[in-house]
Amino acid sequence: MKQETEINELINRVRALENDSIEFDEAAIHAEYQHIAGEKSSLAIKIITIFGGLLATLALLGFFAAASLFESEIGCMISGVIFIAASIGLNKIESKLIIDTFSISLFVSGLSLIGIAFDQFNANDNILPLAFIGICAATLMITQRYILSFISILVINGSILGLIEMHREYQLIHIYIAIITAILVAWFLKEAKIISANKKLSRLYRPFRIGFTISYVFGLFLAMKNFFNQQVVSNTWISSVFTISASLFVVYILCNVLQVKQIKDRILVYLVSLLVLSSTAMMPAIPGSILIILLSFRVNFKTGLAIGILSFIYFVSQYYYDLSFSLLTKSYMMLGTGALFLLIYLFTYKKLQAHE
Amino acid sequence: MTKIESEDIHIIARHSNWPTESIEKTLAEKVYSNADSWKKFLKFFLLTLGLGFTVAGVIFFFAYNWAHLNKFAKIGIIQGLITIATLLAMIPKFSLTVRNILLTAASLLIGVLFAVFGQIYQTGANAYDFFLAWTICITIWVLVSNFSPLWMLYLILINTVIYLYSEQVASLKTIELYTYLTSLNALFLLSALFVGLAKKNIPLWFTNTIALALVCFATIGMVVGIFEGRNLYFIILSFITAILYTMGTIYGIQNKRAFYLSIIPFSIIIIISAAFIKIFDNNWGFLLTCVFIVASVSVLITRLIDIQKKWIHEAGN
Numbered sequence: 001m002k003q004e005t006e007i008n009e010l011i012n013r014v015r016a017l018e019n020d021s022i023e024f025d026e027a028a029i030h031a032e033y034q035h036i037a038g039e040k041s042s043l044a045i046k047i048i049t050i051f052g053g054l055l056a057t058l059a060l061l062g063f064f065a066a067a068s069l070f071e072s073e074i075g076c077m078i079s080g081v082i083f084i085a086a087s088i089g090l091n092k093i094e095s096k097l098i099i100d101t102f103s104i105s106l107f108v109s110g111l112s113l114i115g116i117a118f119d120q121f122n123a124n125d126n127i128l129p130l131a132f133i134g135i136c137a138a139t140l141m142i143t144q145r146y147i148l149s150f151i152s153i154l155v156i157n158g159s160i161l162g163l164i165e166m167h168r169e170y171q172l173i174h175i176y177i178a179i180i181t182a183i184l185v186a187w188f189l190k191e192a193k194i195i196s197a198n199k200k201l202s203r204l205y206r207p208f209r210i211g212f213t214i215s216y217v218f219g220l221f222l223a224m225k226n227f228f229n230q231q232v233v234s235n236t237w238i239s240s241v242f243t244i245s246a247s248l249f250v251v252y253i254l255c256n257v258l259q260v261k262q263i264k265d266r267i268l269v270y271l272v273s274l275l276v277l278s279s280t281a282m283m284p285a286i287p288g289s290i291l292i293i294l295l296s297f298r299v300n301f302k303t304g305l306a307i308g309i310l311s312f313i314y315f316v317s318q319y320y321y322d323l324s325f326s327l328l329t330k331s332y333m334m335l336g337t338g339a340l341f342l343l344i345y346l347f348t349y350k351k352l353q354a355h356e
Numbered sequence: 357m358t359k360i361e362s363e364d365i366h367i368i369a370r371h372s373n374w375p376t377e378s379i380e381k382t383l384a385e386k387v388y389s390n391a392d393s394w395k396k397f398l399k400f401f402l403l404t405l406g407l408g409f410t411v412a413g414v415i416f417f418f419a420y421n422w423a424h425l426n427k428f429a430k431i432g433i434i435q436g437l438i439t440i441a442t443l444l445a446m447i448p449k450f451s452l453t454v455r456n457i458l459l460t461a462a463s464l465l466i467g468v469l470f471a472v473f474g475q476i477y478q479t480g481a482n483a484y485d486f487f488l489a490w491t492i493c494i495t496i497w498v499l500v501s502n503f504s505p506l507w508m509l510y511l512i513l514i515n516t517v518i519y520l521y522s523e524q525v526a527s528l529k530t531i532e533l534y535t536y537l538t539s540l541n542a543l544f545l546l547s548a549l550f551v552g553l554a555k556k557n558i559p560l561w562f563t564n565t566i567a568l569a570l571v572c573f574a575t576i577g578m579v580v581g582i583f584e585g586r587n588l589y590f591i592i593l594s595f596i597t598a599i600l601y602t603m604g605t606i607y608g609i610q611n612k613r614a615f616y617l618s619i620i621p622f623s624i625i626i627i628i629s630a631a632f633i634k635i636f637d638n639n640w641g642f643l644l645t646c647v648f649i650v651a652s653v654s655v656l657i658t659r660l661i662d663i664q665k666k667w668i669h670e671a672g673n
Contacts, residue, residue: 010364018378025371032367044618045660051622052653059629059646066639101653105646192380195369202370258391297397300362300387320412331416338410345402352395 007033050147053104060109076117083110084135091143100147107148111135111155125166129159144203153211161215161222173223174238177284180216181242181291185249187212188295213292213304217311220285224318239284244277247287250294257298272344285315362387427476434469438462456503463494463506484520487513504562511544511566531584534577535593541570542600549607564615567604574600575623579630612667617660625652 011024069075087106090099111132118128136152136159143149157180164172187194187209195202223239251273260266280286289312296304320330360382369379389397422430444450445458467490473479474486491513498510518536522528528536545566552558574597581590601620608616625648632645 010360011368013360014368014372014374014382017382018374022375023373024368028371029367032371036363036367044615045657048618048622048653048657048660052625052649052656055626055629056646056649056653059633059642059649062633063639063642063646066642101657102650105650192369192376192383195366196374196376196379199370202366205366254394257389257394297389297394299383300389327416327420331413331420334409334413334416336413338406338408338413341402341406341409343406345399345406348398348402352399 004030046147049100050104053101054108056101056105057108057112060105061112064113070116070120073117073120076113076120080110080113080117083107083113084139087148088139088142091145091148100145103145104147104151107139107151126163129163129166132156132159140204141200144200144207146207149204149207150211153208154215157211157215157218161218164222170222171234173219174235174242176219177223177239177288178242180212180219181246181288184212184216184291184295185246188299188301189253191299209301210303213296213307216288216292217307220288220311220315223284223288224315224322236284237281240278240281240287243284243287243291244274244281247277247291247294248273250291250298253298254294276340280319283315283319286312286319289315360386430472430476431469434465434472438465438469441465456501456506459497459501460503460506460509463497463509466490466493484517484524487517487520491517504559508562508565511541515541515569529584529587529589531577531581531587531589531593534573534580535589535596537573538570538577538593538600539596541566541573542596545570567616568619570600571619571623575626578627582627582630582634609663614660614664617663618656621652621656625649625656628652 007030011026011029015022015024064070064076064079069079083106087103087110090103090106114131114135115128118131133156136156139152140149160176164170164176187205191205195205220243223236248270251269255266255269260269277287277290289308292304292308293312296302296308320334323330323333325333362383365379365382365387368374418433425433441458441462445455445462447455450458470486470490479485491510494506494510494513498506515537518540519533522533522536545563548558548563548566552563574593577593578597581587581593584590601624604616604620607613608620629645629649632648633641635641636644
């Protein structure tokens with residue numbers, strides 16, 4: 001929790017950086033620090049909030065089931081809409097941490113009820129995901145609370161992936177991967193632009209970042225060649241083009257940070273990166289997870305880094321598992337890959353000594 | 357001087373006309389990874405990938421040839437690895453952590469050895485025998501190394517032995533099993549905290565993990581007990597849980613451990629919710645439970661935030 005004097009010191013330091021040409025809304029800054037001080041929460045509290053919300057949702061749905069309210073589709077629909085409206089309204093009136101539990105359980109119950117209602121209407125299958133996308137997009141425009149925005153982003157992406165899965169139009173996954181790759185790169189690398197663009201976007205920055213990172217992993221999962229052992233996604237290299245070129249773009253930025261100046265060195269770095277990355281062209285998920293790792297490390301985003309590393313380990317294991325070679329061939333491939341990385345390590349060891 | 361964090365930049369940017377380029381520059385200087393941390397990261401990344409793939413390749417190589425190897429070679433390879441790891445762990449030149457990690461690796465290999473042994477000779481033993489033998493064989497290493505990760509492996513093994521023994525041999529009732537598991541882990545936790553008081557070298561993650569396991573076992577046991585109806589073990593478990601939770605809460609308040617003050621009340625909320633559903637056993641029971649969870653979780657969070665504020669305030673003075 002920052003003290004009044006510390007906040008003023010921060011403001012003054014920023015002012016000094018800008019030669020006094022900057023104007024602050026100091027009252028608003030103090031008010032915002034005051035506000036977050038009231039809800040500086042540990043991880044334990046966040047987890048209790050989410051689990052508490054989900055438990056309450058379960059109990060509420062249990063009530064609906066026991067009172068046989070699910071049988072009336074109009075009843076479900078109306079209560080679903082009321083729940084979501086109440087959840088957003090609560091967030092709007094009183095944006096405090098304790099409201100979150102209540103608001104999450106209302107929101108999730110509302111979505112489930114609407115889902116059940118559509119199921120009983122026997123409506124067209126496309127309507128439900130589209131309705132979810134609409135509801136969540138509207139929610140994001142109205143309220144920018146962290147957890148509600150995070151859930152909305154996940155539901156939107158989940159609905160899009162659900163539509164692709166439902167229609168078995170797996171070619172569309174390449175378009176999804178292309179779009180999310182672009183969004184992810186822009187979102188991580190253009191932080192300054194986004195947070196200074198407008199207040200709503202600035203508040204949505206963090207929930208979007210984590211939400212898109214997780215959605216990206218799900219998208220990559222769907223784009224895996226042998227998804228559930230059925231060869232459903234053809235032309236996987238199309239997705240790889242996007243994930244690999246995005247990774248190379250981050251390598252380019254990395255070269256700037258590390259001040260690799262000589263053209264010869266740069267070309268060597270790009271060639272080796274391209275060689276390593278394109279060896280996984282059949283599995284766009286691997287360069288995709290490398291992209292998450294590099295982007296997250298670049299902006300010091302620890303949760304993203306953890307997600308990136310875990311998904312990288314998973315995708316690499318799946319890759320070797322799915323390869324239709326004998327164990328012996330796989331073993332030689334792994335030894336080769338290991339030797340390659342160790343060679344790169346030895347060659348770059350001197351250059352990568354930190355100047356400390 | 358106060359450190360500028362990314363949150364500060366976000367808040368100030370939101371309420372000022374701070375130019376984008378300057379924000380970019382400040383983020384790059386204060387928040388983003390600089391050249392030095394990139395170098396460390398890349399070194400680590402390349403080394404881990406290199407070693408990881410090489411080790412995986414070696415394992416796959418053996419896996420491919422495994423079926424063709426004779427018994428002697430199979431057991432010999434693993435015993436050889438155990439011997440090498442243990443001998444290396446005795447070299448005083450290595451740092452203590454490295455030696456402890458080697459001993460932990462040897463302890464894991466013991467498990468592999470027993471698995472291979474069981475596979476070759478088709479011992480037909482219950483799986484609990486296997487875990488029991490593994491547990492007994494590494495006991496001395498656990499005591500000698502006094503290394504928290506190795507202790508954690510040991511405790512997990514003991515819990516597994518009890519669980520499998522009750523499944524395969526004793527066929528205990530669920531509530532009985534969870535009463536034993538709760539009491540046992542309570543014993544572990546108390547000893548760990550007690551030793552920690554004297555020497556203060558027990559890491560927080562270690563005691564927190566045991567505490568979390570203990571609370572999970574107690575919660576599952578209590579919920580099962582509530583639905584299965586009265587029985588002697590339910591009464592015993594309720595008694596034990598009540599005492600442990602009281603002690604845990606007092607410990608949490610005295611030692612400023614928000615973790616204990618979060619998991620214990622949350623467990624109580626789950627237990628009471630289960631009781632509501634059991635007692636009312638109709639639709640209104642669910643509604644009541646829902647209202648109860650929302651209300652109690654809200655109160656819990658408010659109280660936790662208040663307590664944390666108080667602690668920060670005290671620390672500041």
